[in-house]
Amino acid sequence: MVYLSLTGVLFVLGLHGLFTARNLLRRLLSLNILTTSVFLLFVVMARLAEPLDNVPHAIVLTGIVITVSTTAVALALVVRIAGRMREEDVGAAADTRGDVE
Amino acid sequence: MIPETAGPVILFSLPLAAAITVFIRPRWSVPVTLGASGVLLAAAVWVVGVVLQQGAWRHDIGGWTAPLGIGWNVDGLSAALLLLTAAVGLAGAVFHASRPAPLATVRDPRFFWPLWLFLWGGLNALFLAADLFNVYVALELVSIASVGLIGLAGGSAQAAAWRYLLATLLGSTIYLFGVALLYGRYAALDLALLTDGVERDGVTAVAAALMTLGLLLKAAVFPLHFWLPAAHGRAPPAVSAVLSAVVIAAGYYLLVRLWFGPFAPLLGTGVATLLGLLGAAAVLWGGLLALLQRRLKMLIAYSTVSQFGYGLLVFPLAAAGAAHPAWTGAVTLVLAHGLAKAALFLAAGAIVLRHGIDRLEALGGDQRGATLAWVAFAIASASLVGLPPTGGFLGKWWLAQAALATGGYFWLAILMVGTGFTAAYLWRALQAAVRPGREAGIDPATLSAALGLAALSLALSAAALGLAAPVLGVLLDAGPGAPG
Amino acid sequence: MGVAGVIFDVLLALALTWLAWQATRAADLFHAVVSFIVFGLLMALAWVRLEAPDIALAEAAIGAGATGALLLSALDRLASRERRRRLLYEPGAAWGFWIPAGGALLGALTLAAWKLPAPGLGNEVRAALGVSGVEHPVTAVLLNFRALDTLLEIGVLLLAAITIWSLGRAPSPLIPAMPSPALPALGRLLFPVFVLVAAYLLWRGSHAPGGAFPAGAVLGAGAILMLLAGARPWIRSSERGPWRWILSLGLVMLLAAGIAGTLAGQAFFEYPPGTAGPLILLLEVAAGLSIALLLFALYLRGEPCEHGYRGKGR
Known part of the structure; x- marks a missing residue:
């Protein structure tokens, strides 16, 4: 199957991006690609099974919702961290205790 | 209600129900959390007592047996960890509730409690679960709650939280890849079924390697520990306590479950x-x-x-x-x-x-x-x-x-x-x-x-x-x- | 499948690989994010080819839609703050490590996956479908056989929203710089369509691809589009208002359904005989609404105002 190979390629691409990228957002994209490769593996399994297996479909649906949750949390963190970095760069009165409103 | 069912149901549902309650009504946070903590500790002691009396048991969720359904597995190991979670959870809640108020950050009082209870709920769900994908969902619940709790300390803790998030998400993704391989090989996600059915072959070995790697990352085992000190050192005290005592133990728990269960022939x-x-x-x-x-x-x-x-x-x-x-x-x-x-x-x-x-x-x-x-x-x-x-x-x-x-x-x-x-x-x-x-x-x-x-x-x-x-x-x- | 099918699959796989490469390596971050969104859309095609229409719907709405909106709005924040040089990608070294290591890993994975017998649970699902209360197998798995996963998953969504609130207030102004002047009008025009599609998917879910997840995702994506079109975010974080209740509704209902089974003397999450159908429909509506609202809440990137927004939306 073409898609089985794609799973492996995406897995390696995702890992590579995660470890070599320095930008926080880009690491997040790599992680998402890695996750997609796992979902792809599940669905390929479902497709290869005889008859078509619906359990992996449900699993991947659950996984997609979880991934968007974790991505959203990560993005919110990245934005706060980047905001803080800029504040420190500018040398503005950096709030060292960090409870920034 | 059968006594065996009541314990796990309380341990699973009460933290989540309490988390929702304190999210909706933040002003009730402290009494609700402390009350729920007391009940959870009692329930965990009870579950340990039942295991001591009549041994391990299994509860099929929704009445569906594996491989189709998900099960809860209560044995000595999971009961012991449920009790550990309850003890640390109660002590941490008491500690956080009695911190001098002026030292708390502004956002802290409103968000600490729901996150704390969600973390507890995730851990309990994890220790009960006998299903590899259910474990993954519980792990994500634990990860996000931990990230939120670390981030509450603000400042450099948010950077530590980010590093922790990335490490733990990578860990769970690699783990899930292994789970997918196992599913493709055996069409089962249940620990007991896999333990009975596993054979020594290449697929199983690759799956075992991936799942172990993911869990080693989560358990912060050398040399994959790089994220731990900053995250645990910078979080609020009660959070550091539960992270070091129980969240790391959760990764270790799964390693032991897997290597003394399905992967035993490969050891x-x-x-x-x-x-x-x-x-x-x-x-x-x-x-x-x-x-x-x-x-x-x-x-x-x-x-x-x-x-x-x-x-x-x-x-x-x-x-x-x-x-x-x-x-x-x-x-x-x-x-x-x-x-x-x-x-x-x-x-x-x-x-x-x-x-x-x-x-x-x-x-x-x-x-x-x-x-x-x-x-x-x-x-x-x-x-x-x-x-x-x-x-x-x-x-x-x-x-x-x-x-x-x-x-x-x-x-x-x-x-x-x-x-x-x-x-x-x-x-x-x-x-x-x-x-x-x-x-x-x-x-x-x-x-x-x-x-x-x-x-x-x-x-x-x-x-x-x-x-x-x-x-x-x-x-x-x-x-x-x-x-x- | 035929030769045309195989050629299509190969082209799709090549395009996906190239897009994934762009998303992780492109010099410009905006380029990377757009590549990732297109990657999500093409993945939806791949899911269709793999006979997983439910996932295709969810991927298009969540993977490309909601995640894309989240990424773009985060990028908008980052780009105005980070200096340009931080956005540029420093070409990674260590090719000497990555080419052999990646190749070896790829080989091991492919070899392992190639030999998989993939027995599947298709027969088991089919056998149990009759008593599950619904006709569509994916819905049966999600809300009956593996309902516990769904409960925890809604928990993860709610927890993510609370975590994001705990990080700070929602930034204001919330609306990113408008890429196109036509978007506001288009967004308002499209929102009813999104609601209709969501309702249709939800209704369809009991017997055909669709159901709570895609419906919730479509509705959530529609709401985000409305926000992009200048609507004021209507979620409030006030303790007194109903919003905290509404956001928690899905998890509350699922927990209640689980506990009800135990109280009735059955297993956790066991539906009383004959009531599975209507109960699942009820849970689906609750779960779908929760998914839609929580996706929207995730997009706000912070705790919304307690009592209403000062000033007007555009």
Whole structure:
């Protein structure tokens, strides 16, 4: 199957991006690609099974919702961290205790 | 209602229900959380009692049996960890509730409690689950709640939270890849089904390698521990306590579940030795770095890296034939570590509140308001080092017996050297108490005695664990996970 | 499948690989994010080819839609704050490590996956479908056989929203710089369509691909589009208002359904005989609404105002 190979390629691409990228957002994209490769593996399994297996479909649906949750949390963190970095760069009165409103 | 069902249902549902309640009505946070914590502790004690009386059992969710349905599995190991979670959860909640209010950050009071209860719910769901994908969902619940709780400390803690998030998400993704391979091979996600059906072949080996790698990352095993010290050292005290005591133990719990369950046929000498060497390296490296730290909380955080190294010694000792004493010893050590480490973090939290700083050399001087905390610190240290009759001693004793029985003198030496490191860095921390110090920090009268008492009760539990050796032995023997 | 099918699959796989490469390596971050969104859309095609239409719907709405909106709005924040040089990608070294290591990993994975017998649970699902209360197997798995996963998953969504609130207030102004002046009008025009599609998917879910997840995702994506079109975010974080209740509704209902089974003397989450169908429909509506609202809440990137927004939306 073409898609089985794609799973492996995406897995390696995702890992590579995660470890070599320095930008926080880009690491997040790599992680998402890695996750997609796992979902792809599940669905390929479902497709290869005889008859078509619906359990992996449900699993991947659950996984997609979880991934968007974790991505959203990560993005919110990245934005706060980047905001803080800029504040420190500018040398503005950096709030060292960090409870920034 | 059958008594077996009630315990797990309460342990699963109550934290989530309480989390929703305190999210909707933040002003009820403290009474709701403390009430729920008390009930959860009672439920966990009850579940342990039922396991002691009638052994392990399984509950099929929705009445659907595996492979289609999901099951809960309650045996000695999961009951023990549920109880550990409840003990640390209650003590941490009491500690956080009695922190002097002016020191809390602005966002803290409204969001600490729902996140805390969600973390608890995720951990309980994880320890109950007998299904590999259900475990993944529970792991994500635990990860996000941990990230939120670490981030509450603000400032540099948010960067630590980000690193933790990335590491833990990578861990769960790699784990899930292994799960997908197993599903493709056996069409089963249930631990018991897989244990019966697994064969030694390439697919299973690759799946085992991936899942182990993912979990090692989550359990912060050397050399994958890079994210732990900053995250655990910078979080609020109660959060550090639960992260070090229970969240890391959750990763370790799954490793043990898998390698003494489905992957048992694959546990050859080579794999076991590799895992054991990682553990040995963690013991030494974590111990060395703990010795070099200049901040109290960072010292305790590096100690976690070191202490979980002992847990991995179970694999080479089990592969060499001493599965039973090694398993009991390692699990006892993890439980004793959980209680003692949570006590240390809570005590450190109280001490840092008293002095307003966590550099070791500044912690001396007038200790009024932190006396109880230092007593708790000392007792917990005794257990972590392994002085008899504490839980730490019991675990190390069983591990040492396993090493002696199989002629594993190398592992015995690691155990001894690690103990030396532990004694050295904890002694360094305790020495700080009696040094003359500068007069700073806050008025001791504002520090509630509950802060020290929360730490002290955990420290005493860690010590008492050693006295409960016969009960613990029976408990850990209950269940399919326990090697015979 | 035929030759045309195989050629299509190969082209799709190549395009996906190239897009994934762009998303992780492109010099410009905006380029990377757009590549990732297109990657999500093409993945939806791949899911269709793999006979997983439910996932295709969810991927298009969540993977490309909601995640894309989240990424773009985060990028908008970052780009105005971070200096340009931080956005530029420093070409990674260590090719000497990555080419052999990646190749070896790829080989091991492919070899392992190639030999998979993939027995599947298709027969088991089919056998149990009759008593599950619904006709569509994916819905049966999600809300009956593996309902516990769904409960925890809604928990993860709610927890993510709370975590994001705990990080700070929602930034204001919330609306990113408008890429196109036509978007506001288009967004308002499209929102009813999104609601209709969501309702249709939800209704369809009991017997055909669709159901709570895609419906919730479509509705959530529609709401985000409305926000992009200048609507004021209507969620409030006030303790007194109903919003905290509404956001928690899905998890509350699922927990209640689980506990009800136990109280009735059955297993956790066991539906009483004959009631599975209507109960699942009820849970689906609750779960779908929760997913939609929580996705929207995730997009706000912070705790919304307690009592209403000062000033007007555009």
